[in-house]
Amino acid sequence: MALLAAQGRKVHVHILTGGSEQGDPETRQSESRKAMETLGIDEPTFHDFPDRGLSSREGDLKELILSILHEENPDCLILPGPHEAHPDHRALAAVLLTLLHELRPGDRDFGLIRDLTLAFMEISLPQQINHLVDISSVIETKSRALALFSSQQAFRDYAEKMAGLNAYRSTTLLPPATHAEGFRVMAAGSAALHPLTDFFPQGLPFAPASPTISISLIIRTRNRLSLLEEALRSVSEAEAPPEQVIVVNDGGEDPGPVVSRFSTLPVEVISFPACRGRGVAANEGLRRSSQDAVAFLDDDDIVYPEHFQTLRRAMGHANVGVVYSDAVSTIHGWDDNGTPLPPERHLSYGRDFDPDLLLYDNYIPFHTLLIRRSLIDQSGLLREDLDLFEDWEFLIRLSSLTPFHHVRRVTCAYRHFRQGATLGVDPTSRQDFSRARCRVLELTREKRSPEVEERVVRRLRITLDQTREKLVEFEGELQYHRRTSEQLSREVHRLGSDLGQVSDALHRERGEWEKERLESRDQVVAVREELGEREEALKKLQLENSQHQDHLRAAFEEIERLNGILSQIYASRTWKLHTMAERLKGRKG
Numbered sequence: 001m002a003l004l005a006a007q008g009r010k011v012h013v014h015i016l017t018g019g020s021e022q023g024d025p026e027t028r029q030s031e032s033r034k035a036m037e038t039l040g041i042d043e044p045t046f047h048d049f050p051d052r053g054l055s056s057r058e059g060d061l062k063e064l065i066l067s068i069l070h071e072e073n074p075d076c077l078i079l080p081g082p083h084e085a086h087p088d089h090r091a092l093a094a095v096l097l098t099l100l101h102e103l104r105p106g107d108r109d110f111g112l113i114r115d116l117t118l119a120f121m122e123i124s125l126p127q128q129i130n131h132l133v134d135i136s137s138v139i140e141t142k143s144r145a146l147a148l149f150s151s152q153q154a155f156r157d158y159a160e161k162m163a164g165l166n167a168y169r170s171t172t173l174l175p176p177a178t179h180a181e182g183f184r185v186m187a188a189g190s191a192a193l194h195p196l197t198d199f200f201p202q203g204l205p206f207a208p209a210s211p212t213i214s215i216s217l218i219i220r221t222r223n224r225l226s227l228l229e230e231a232l233r234s235v236s237e238a239e240a241p242p243e244q245v246i247v248v249n250d251g252g253e254d255p256g257p258v259v260s261r262f263s264t265l266p267v268e269v270i271s272f273p274a275c276r277g278r279g280v281a282a283n284e285g286l287r288r289s290s291q292d293a294v295a296f297l298d299d300d301d302i303v304y305p306e307h308f309q310t311l312r313r314a315m316g317h318a319n320v321g322v323v324y325s326d327a328v329s330t331i332h333g334w335d336d337n338g339t340p341l342p343p344e345r346h347l348s349y350g351r352d353f354d355p356d357l358l359l360y361d362n363y364i365p366f367h368t369l370l371i372r373r374s375l376i377d378q379s380g381l382l383r384e385d386l387d388l389f390e391d392w393e394f395l396i397r398l399s400s401l402t403p404f405h406h407v408r409r410v411t412c413a414y415r416h417f418r419q420g421a422t423l424g425v426d427p428t429s430r431q432d433f434s435r436a437r438c439r440v441l442e443l444t445r446e447k448r449s450p451e452v453e454e455r456v457v458r459r460l461r462i463t464l465d466q467t468r469e470k471l472v473e474f475e476g477e478l479q480y481h482r483r484t485s486e487q488l489s490r491e492v493h494r495l496g497s498d499l500g501q502v503s504d505a506l507h508r509e510r511g512e513w514e515k516e517r518l519e520s521r522d523q524v525v526a527v528r529e530e531l532g533e534r535e536e537a538l539k540k541l542q543l544e545n546s547q548h549q550d551h552l553r554a555a556f557e558e559i560e561r562l563n564g565i566l567s568q569i570y571a572s573r574t575w576k577l578h579t580m581a582e583r584l585k586g587r588k589g
Helices: 002-006 025-039 058-072 087-102 136-147 158-169 225-236 278-288 307-318 373-379 390-399 431-443 450-571 573-588
Strands: 014-017 045-049 076-080 117-121 131-134 180-187 215-221 244-249 267-271 293-298 322-332 344-349 369-372 405-417
Touching: 002 136, 014 058, 014 087, 025 136, 045 058, 058 087, 076 087, 087 405, 136 158, 158 180, 215 225, 215 278, 215 307, 225 244, 225 293, 244 278, 267 278, 278 390, 293 307, 293 373, 307 322, 307 369, 307 405, 344 405, 369 373, 373 390, 390 431
Parallel strands: 014 045, 076 117, 215 244, 215 293, 244 267, 322 405
Antiparallel strands: 117 180, 131 180, 293 369, 322 344, 322 369
């Protein structure tokens, strides 16, 4: 946040809980204000949710998040990660992710998340990250801000622990980096396509499912044992697995060895000696079902761990006869070496219940449903004379008895497998596909009255108009982005030209500098040579001076010796007589 604020980016902090659980709320708010000021951020917005109580305020939190998105229109939301130990941190992440799952194209609020980025941060525990931010330049600022929370530092030295985590995160960065923060960053739209248990492997921090609704799961299979094993594995890993699992083998290879690997599941196997059709297989499973509600799963699809718990919870809370969730279409492929590639994800099935539209389009995948067994007794079993779309005709009959409750959450996958570089033949182009669709339309003809057709056409027209408006909006945005791209391209070209000029200038300056360096080097060499010669001359002069000093010293010693001799002569009697004689000689002359 300090780095963003220094870049001139607007950063707004929301503090959700009151803080009374560990200290005085007013004191904690004052500390937060001072900390934000230290980071260079405007005063935070305080809310008064109860400490350790966010998991019980799911609806209120969703409203608050939507209001923040509407009012502030952020590019990025930074929030605690789902991995966090604190229940409020985990609950906030869960509410946001649940909200993303519930928003659909065409919703008033869907545009809020179209370009939104999520950044889950680390507070008390490391997480699996995909983004590092070097905070070495502001670690002192962060430390000063953390130190301002003195009321919390009295309980635990959070500042020291944060500094340790940040130092650890810099391990893979090059010097001089000393501290970093780790984030799990993803687009909001992408997060909505992943099951919530991808984020919360230990379960969602919400109320558990109602235990009063028991489930019979019917799995139809034929000669796809490896896929059946994957389907059963997904069921075995469910948070609230079915009380009864019925595998109906429609004349294929014996699934017994595969089923035996899942001893924790209450699996019953029904095998036909020859293929009898999808409708017959489903009905045999329904006849054996003995629980409150029935779910279906084809052997090539899978459920996510929260699937059954989500459906149980919805059926129990809404007190309805049919509930269904959403499925993503996952496209699976392999590279040239046969290594599986990460699956592509698309939200192909996420439409709210519309009984009129159901008469024209099979938009509810069978394995997203949970149906009360008593309703099946009223509607009757599946038609056995349909090779395809037997589930669609069955749902049309059910919809005439009760509305379906739609849970806007991805809880299972509708899987597609590539054949080489493509998905193979599009089933909608097959003649049997078209014939089966026409057959269902013929069987349900009496349900499509002129009033129904008028309602469907009116809604389709509204949807078409909305789509056109969105298309115009997108075209406007596209034109804007094109103009921006062109401007950026011109700017890049100009900067490239400037860079070339600067590079040329640097090249010239480097050449001149290199020339000056060589000349300077020659001058240095000459000076060094002259200095060496002068040092040699100085050594000779010093040697001669030393010799002169020795000669001078010897001369002084000789003078001293001679002066001593003279002194002796002058002091002798002979010298005195000689002096007197010389004087007398002088007088006579």
